[in-house]
Amino acid sequence: MKYAEFNIESNKIEFLNSFFGVESVLLNGKIISKKFSFSGIKHKVKLKYSDLTLESNYKQFDKKEIILELKNNEELLDKRIVKTDKKQRFYWMLIGMILGFGINKILDFLL
Template sequence: MKYAEFNIDSNKIEFWNSIFGIESVLLNGKIISKKFSFSGITHEIKLHARDLILESKYKQFDKKEIKLELKENGVVLKEQVVKIHKKQRFFWFLIGVGLGFALFRLLNLL
């Protein structure tokens, strides 16, 4: 699911996140970074002679938002805060319940 879009010097940088925690960054429609993230990660972007960083921060139990910062040389150029889709929150809730149940069963066997 597409979460955010940044426009820099007539270039489009898109941030996508799947329900499985796979973050993708696209530059002008081409994937340039794809990483798994549970609570946020850093993506490096080479834009001509510029070195940019797109940093995602996700606090699971706080406001259920992803904070995105596009930086150059440590300076924030643009920032967006986006809400997590309900499907993604529900999916991770089910994983948590499943892991909790499995751990409970495992500890009862000991």
């Protein structure tokens, strides 16, 4: 799911996040970074004249939002705060419940 778009030096930088926590950063439509993140991570974005960093910070237990900061040498260029998709929160809760139930059954069997 696409969460944000930044336009820098006539380049389009897009931030996407899947239901399972895989973050993707696209530069002019091409994937340049793809990482798994539970609470946020840094992505490097190399432009012709700049080396940028796109930082994500996922507040899943607080305000249920993703804070995106685009920086050039630690100088903030742009900041976006986007709400997470309700479906994504539901899937993570469902996965957590299934894992908790499964771990409980395994521990009951072992003990």
